[in-house]
């Protein structure tokens with residue numbers, strides 16, 4: 001018996017492609033927030049995921065497992081692996097659809113152990129959309145884009161308004177996020193000018 005959600009994506013989901021302003025293939029994606037446990041450079045013990053848009057508009061993220069990420073001796077903690085997928089899937093939805101979303105449901109299949117020192121290559125793709133609901137899935141392979149599959153995950157992200165964050169989040173943290181996003185947008189525009197003067 002399979003415990004996974006059947007009929008993925010659900011029958012009411014329609015195919016979804018990237019937003020016209022989505023980053024082009026080959027683009028390396030910036031961290032979305034310096035204090036994010038998944039991608040932020042200010043979180044010393046965080047996962048420090050790095051992501052880029054692939055030629056087929058999937059998003060490939062890498063995460064190197066360190067000693068701080070152990071569960072069993074020498075092996076990655078399953079919860080942290082799920083966190084890495086949450087980040088990779090969220091980055092895929094946020095960057096490709098240019099919409100604020102949050103994880104509503106995340107299901108993870110752990111296929112083989114992930115040793116400390118190995119690097120997970122997580123390839124994520126949009127599967128479908130129904131109203132505010134976006135369905136996205138990913139595979140994580142060990143040490144190479146074509147390495148053995150270690151995990152598979154599926155998630156439902158729900159689009160929210162900015163009020164989701166202003167109502168529930170911390171105003172100082174939101175202001176820091178806003179400033180970082182503005183600086184990154186300015187840097188991206190400058191890079192565009194450098195490439196296309």
Ligand SMILES: CCCCCCCCCCCC(=O)SCCNC(=O)CCNC(=O)[C@H](O)C(C)(C)COP(=O)(O)OP(=O)(O)OC[C@H]1O[C@@H](n2cnc3c(N)ncnc32)[C@H](O)[C@@H]1OP(=O)(O)O
Nearest residue numbers: 032086087090091094095102103104105131133156158160
């Ligand atoms: C460039 C930027 C990069 C950005 C890169 C960002 C990367 C971030 C990566 C990390 C992401 C996170 O950690 S996010 C943090 C973790 N997640 C959260 O904190 C979310 C907490 N939950 C909530 O706030 C809420 O439950 C919501 C927003 C998910 C939904 O509440 P709501 O807005 O009132 O909407 P609601 O009507 O309940 O649900 C909308 C639709 O979704 C369905 N739905 C809701 N939850 C579920 C569920 N668990 N399983 C199935 N279906 C569900 C409902 O049935 C409904 O379907 P229908 O009736 O319409 O058919």
